Amino acid sequence: MTKFASHANQKILTALERLIDIVAKLRSPLGGCPWDLAQTQESLIPYIIEEAYEAVDAIYSQNQAEIAEELGDLLLQVVLQAQIAQENEYFTLEDIAEGISEKLIRRHPHVFGDVEVASEEEVHHNWEKIKQEEKQKTHALLSEKLKTYVRSLPPLMATLKISKQAAKAGFEWENVEGVWDKFQEELKEFQEAIIKGDLQHAETELGDLLFTVVNLGRWYGIDPTVALQGTNNRFIQRLSLMEQKCDRPLQEYSLTELEVLWQSAKKQLSIDE
Structure with a gap:
């Protein structure tokens, strides 16, 4: 030094x-x-x-x-x-x-030991292997490990972690088409619960639907937290452009007028990008 x-x-x-x-x-x-x-x-x-x-x-x-x-x-x-x-x-x-x-x-045995690695992917593989060996000493059951995600992470992040670990343990669809089928199934059950006016059941079905959407994202390599954050930012950007064009509070506009302003803001942002 x-x-x-x-x-x-x-x-x-x-x-x-x-x-x-x-x-x-x-x-x-x-x-x-x-x-x-x-x-x-x-x-x-x-x-x-x-x-x-x-x-x-x-x-x-x-x-x-x-x-x-x-x-x-x-x-x-x-x-x-x-x-x-x-x-x-x-x-x-x-x-x-x-x-x-x-x-x-x-x-990091490739840095502090005598292990040799040829790529970043190999480093990641070794990390996960060592991590799994460590966790096996303290978490005998997968369910106990997954509980820590529920307790310690925001729901979207926890769902992604849970689905990844479950998939590694073999609890996985054979292909992405199976995930899409599950999505359609959960969407239908959510709609049925809403139609019946059973909000408690609808809450359960909405959770199942969101869980499936996160799994769809996982299959396509899309992080749901990053995706939702992007949507939140775009919504605020469009709303900001709408407000710049308004001469009175938003609540004084009709739904039709707001839709026109929204589409205009959406188009402007698309051009700017």
Whole structure:
């Protein structure tokens, strides 16, 4: 390691130590912040999810200053969780760092060991194989593993993870036509539940329909979260163009007028692209 690199690393460690000390002070019963003191591992869950999504949004925007800020907010959540865990003698930030370091070493035998790889695909294959071997030691049943996705991930992401793992275990359609058949089946059952006015049953069928749509995306290599995020962004862009052309609130326009404005905005965005 060069003298410059060593100096840079020391500056990083100093900055991290400052953040750790600040969080510890915020959590101190003697002069700390009442809000921070009231937090628990569970109460901070929404903030972890929110900060992760905001970091992703910043990365998509490619605003580097915003990315740095959002990653800082995400880092705060890690340090805060570690502080709470340390207070309860569960684990420490050191345990977190050591744990991920050992995992990285285990899963990169081509870097830290004598394994040779010829491509990125081979690296990914080895990673998944090692990961599976690790998980088998702690998750004997597939259902137990899938439960962790439901508990820890947003529904769309969890569904994709669940369907991928189920497929690896053999719980899979023979071809994509079978998935399309399942989609038509679930759509019909959802429509029937709506017609009957049984909203509780309709909710169940809508869930089945969405699960199948995610599986369709998986078969075609399309990430449903990315797809839906794109749709959300396009909707907002079209709505923004509509509002620019309006001389009164949207709710004062008829449905026919709104459709004309919508199609105009859609066409304009298509031309701009």
